[in-house]
Amino acid sequence: NAGVTQTPKFRILKIGQSMTLQCTQDMNHNYMYWYRQDPGMGLKLIYYSVGAGITDKGEVPNGYNVSRSTTEDFPLRLELAAPSQTSVYFCASGTSNTGELFFGEGSRLTVL
């Protein structure tokens, strides 16, 4: 069982570069999320989606974009990377049945 798969696991970007963090889940979950984890700050919600074609902002959406063209995939795009976006990013999925979120392994991004 793959669950939630994120790629890449590590990435170093230069200021101003762009990239996409990929997330895919094979559990047919409607809800998908992107969080960032910063030391001492916990998990902050960037964007979330309740189904294909529907996305909404979380607590810290600035500098990011998402799309949800299929149930399985929820990529996170960083445009014009900034040092403040250095973080560990987690993708998660879930359903309304249990409320449980299933997380990916995380993607560590460094912007220099």
Added chain:
Amino acid sequence: AQRVTQPEKLLSVFKGAPVELKCNYSYSGSPELFWYVQYSRQRLQLLLRHISRESIKGFTADLNKGETSFHLKKPFAQEEDSAMYYCALPISGTYKYIFGTGTRLKVLA
């Protein structure tokens, strides 16, 4: 605003000692609350949810509406309990889950 607060960044206890990880919340209505755990080099995973009133790995958590708390407790800590613990709840009427800042538990031999 709905909020989850975990006042301790780090909690160190000796093996065999009781553990209490604190979680306080602000929420109007009846909240659903969760505890998630992240062991070293593992992904974040659900530990327990208040609605199921279960005990997982010896941990329990009781929702106290009067004190707006959902503290995580274990009577006898084990070294393998060392991990990062997060309290979480969905914002009312949505499936946007917000998390506390987390507490790192270190169980000393």
